[in-house]
Amino acid sequence: xxxxxxxxVPAGTVGLLGPNGAGKSTLIKCLLNLEKPSSGSAxxxxxxxxxxxxxxxxxxxxxxxxxxxxxxxLGCEYVTYCGQLSGMPFAAARQxxxxxxxxxxxxxxxxxxxxxxxxxxRQRIKLAQALVHDPELIILDEPTNGLDPSGxxxxxxxxxxxxxxxxxxxVISSHLLRDIERVCDRVIIVSRGRVVEHASLAALKxxxxxxxxxxxxxxxxxxxxxxxxxxxNVTPLSNGKLRxxxxxxxxxxxxxxxxxxxxxxxxANPDALHEMxxxxxxxxxxxxx
Amino acid sequence: MNNPLDLSRWRERPLGLVYRIRIMIVAGLRRESQTRxxxxxxxxxxxxxxxxxxxxxxxxxxxxEGGFAEQLSELFGIKGKAVFRIFExxxxxxxxxxxxxxFNLLFSNYSKAALLLSLLAITAMVPRLIAPDRASNGLTVxxxxxxxxxxxxxxxxxxxxxxxxxLWTGPMIAGWLVSLALTPSLEAAAYSFAALKAALLFNxxxxxxxxxxxxGVSALSTKGRNTQIAWLxxxxxxxxxxxxxxxSVWLQRASFKRNLDQTRLGLFxxxxxxxxxxDKLALLNQDAKSALRTLGKDARAQDFRAALLSLTALSxxxxxxxxRKLRTE
Numbered sequence: 001x002x003x004x005x006x007x008x009v010p011a012g013t014v015g016l017l018g019p020n021g022a023g024k025s026t027l028i029k030c031l032l033n034l035e036k037p038s039s040g041s042a043x044x045x046x047x048x049x050x051x052x053x054x055x056x057x058x059x060x061x062x063x064x065x066x067x068x069x070x071x072x073x074l075g076c077e078y079v080t081y082c083g084q085l086s087g088m089p090f091a092a093a094r095q096x097x098x099x100x101x102x103x104x105x106x107x108x109x110x111x112x113x114x115x116x117x118x119x120x121x122r123q124r125i126k127l128a129q130a131l132v133h134d135p136e137l138i139i140l141d142e143p144t145n146g147l148d149p150s151g152x153x154x155x156x157x158x159x160x161x162x163x164x165x166x167x168x169x170x171v172i173s174s175h176l177l178r179d180i181e182r183v184c185d186r187v188i189i190v191s192r193g194r195v196v197e198h199a200s201l202a203a204l205k206x207x208x209x210x211x212x213x214x215x216x217x218x219x220x221x222x223x224x225x226x227x228x229x230x231x232x233n234v235t236p237l238s239n240g241k242l243r244x245x246x247x248x249x250x251x252x253x254x255x256x257x258x259x260x261x262x263x264x265x266x267x268a269n270p271d272a273l274h275e276m277x278x279x280x281x282x283x284x285x286x287x288x289x
Numbered sequence: 290m291n292n293p294l295d296l297s298r299w300r301e302r303p304l305g306l307v308y309r310i311r312i313m314i315v316a317g318l319r320r321e322s323q324t325r326x327x328x329x330x331x332x333x334x335x336x337x338x339x340x341x342x343x344x345x346x347x348x349x350x351x352x353x354e355g356g357f358a359e360q361l362s363e364l365f366g367i368k369g370k371a372v373f374r375i376f377e378x379x380x381x382x383x384x385x386x387x388x389x390x391x392f393n394l395l396f397s398n399y400s401k402a403a404l405l406l407s408l409l410a411i412t413a414m415v416p417r418l419i420a421p422d423r424a425s426n427g428l429t430v431x432x433x434x435x436x437x438x439x440x441x442x443x444x445x446x447x448x449x450x451x452x453x454x455x456l457w458t459g460p461m462i463a464g465w466l467v468s469l470a471l472t473p474s475l476e477a478a479a480y481s482f483a484a485l486k487a488a489l490l491f492n493x494x495x496x497x498x499x500x501x502x503x504x505g506v507s508a509l510s511t512k513g514r515n516t517q518i519a520w521l522x523x524x525x526x527x528x529x530x531x532x533x534x535x536x537s538v539w540l541q542r543a544s545f546k547r548n549l550d551q552t553r554l555g556l557f558x559x560x561x562x563x564x565x566x567x568d569k570l571a572l573l574n575q576d577a578k579s580a581l582r583t584l585g586k587d588a589r590a591q592d593f594r595a596a597l598l599s600l601t602a603l604s605x606x607x608x609x610x611x612x613r614k615l616r617t618e
Binding site for chain 1: 297303304308
């Protein structure tokens with residue numbers, strides 16, 4: 001159930017976050033006219049989804065969360081058919097199909113029937129059918145589910161480059177905050193059918209209390225006393241890292257250099273999105289429905 | 290245009306709705322044509338069309354001047370010639386009964402056979418219409434594109450129309466045209482046209498109602514086998530149950546096959562052919578006339594309007610099933 005949702009999302013890569021049943025998929029389905037809202041209006045790429053039902057999806061690609069395909073079709077046939085259903089002539093659809101299938105990392109599997117694919121292959125073909133008609137916006141619902149680490153890396157890299165290199169806007173619904181943080185420049189957090197947060201990732205992080213995760217390279221036992229003596233708030237973590245509350249990474253680096261303590265790795269606000277997400281969702285749960 | 294992703298761009302205006310629906314129909318037909326049963330049914334359908342053309346040709350050639358009948362009558366001497374002259378006179382007096390009647394019976398029986406062929410084809414097709422799209426969330430694939438659920442249904446309806454057109458309408462029209470082309474006769478064309486019109490009307494009614502019912506049945510379950518069983522039950526069960534309760538009106542109304550048979554009889558009105566021959570052909574004795582009248586009685590529709598209403602109700606019920614089931618998961 002969605003209630004009182006008012007949003008204007010600029011072009012870019014947008015992450016749609018929320019716990020299970022929060023309304024992420026419903027929001028996506030409403031935008032695609034797959035579900036009819038009881039009231040309200042929406043425009044996708046400037047086109048009203050009610051008055052121009054078909055036209056509002058002409059330049060939109062959608063990769064659903066659930067396994068979706070047409071049976072009895074080879075992978076390349078299926079993607080070409082999807083292109084044609086979006087209004088592409090056969091020759092153009094076939095050409096784009098093979099390019100996209102190369103891009104998502106499908107080799108000779110494209111000549112097999114879709115129902116014989118593994119989960120990872122099905123994710124790739126879902127992405128391919130969403131991209132075949134060269135959309136201006138693609139909506140991806142859990143696009144990395146079921147992918148192995150290298151496959152996930154490949155698909156995330158591809159999603160990132162869609163915006164950078166082709167100017168395609170992307171909306172990703174995912175429960176994997178790391179994925180969202182990696183490829184998105186905006187975040188929408190949905191909880192109990194309402195939008196509880198909508199801001200750029202940079203703005204969200206700047207609102208968050210700053211801290212870093214520091215991985216000592218050597219002389220591990222010296223790091224915490226030195227930092228504490230200098231007035232930094234240090235918390236040792238169970239994985240050997242140190243969580244340091246700081247406003248300036250440069251100041252921290254200077255201090256460590258003075259004491260000849262080179263860090264192996266410093267990650268700023270590693271779980272900022274996670275914490276913001278928990279905060280936003282908790283706040284929404286405290287409010288009356 | 291090339292770009293770092295090594296991907297061509299497609300920035301043309303998308304082709305329209307008619308193209309997209311055509312793509313669905315072509316894909317559906319291609320899938321059907323891959324099954325052996327469909328190919329066999331297609332052969333049977335066109336053999337039927339050939340038979341229709343042959344029957345029309347033989348009939349026209351028999352009655353034409355210097356045709357088979359005249360040649361045959363000469364073999365039987367003066368009596369044969371006399372009988373032939375009587376028939377010739379009858380033909381000149383009542384061309385509507387002779388030519389129209391022959392084509393009426395020809396098209397009526399052709400339609401009966403073609404209906405059976407179509408029912409077999411639909412039995413094979415039902416599991417592949419909507420059920421697999423529901424099972425594999427294929428509906429989402431269609432409806433997330435510039436297509437509405439109505440467009441989707443039109444595409445599926447188009448597949449059924451194309452199949453029935455290939456098995457039934459096509460051979461029928463082709464057979465009629467070929468029979469006329471082989472023995473050009475304005476009279477034959479004119480007096481057979483009413484029968485063709487009735488055949489086309491019946492074909493249209495059968496096509497719409499069978500398609501609606503088949504689509505509704507195919508949307509009932511996500512398992513193809515279940516939809517096939519449901520279709521066979523809907524086709525055969527009322528007929529079987531009628532044996533135990535022959536006077537049950539509800540069972541008669543529930544049987545779309547019986548309703549279609551009644552519609553066919555009502556549209557062709559073949560009883561008028563039998564009674565016209567019995568009344569007008571002076572050569573026949575009372576036994577022959579009585580036999581013709583009995584045939585006419587059998588060919589009379591018992592409840593034409595009720596059959597049409599029942600077909601409409603069954604189609605509407607299927608439409609309601611479609612409305613309920615055609616939703617993305």
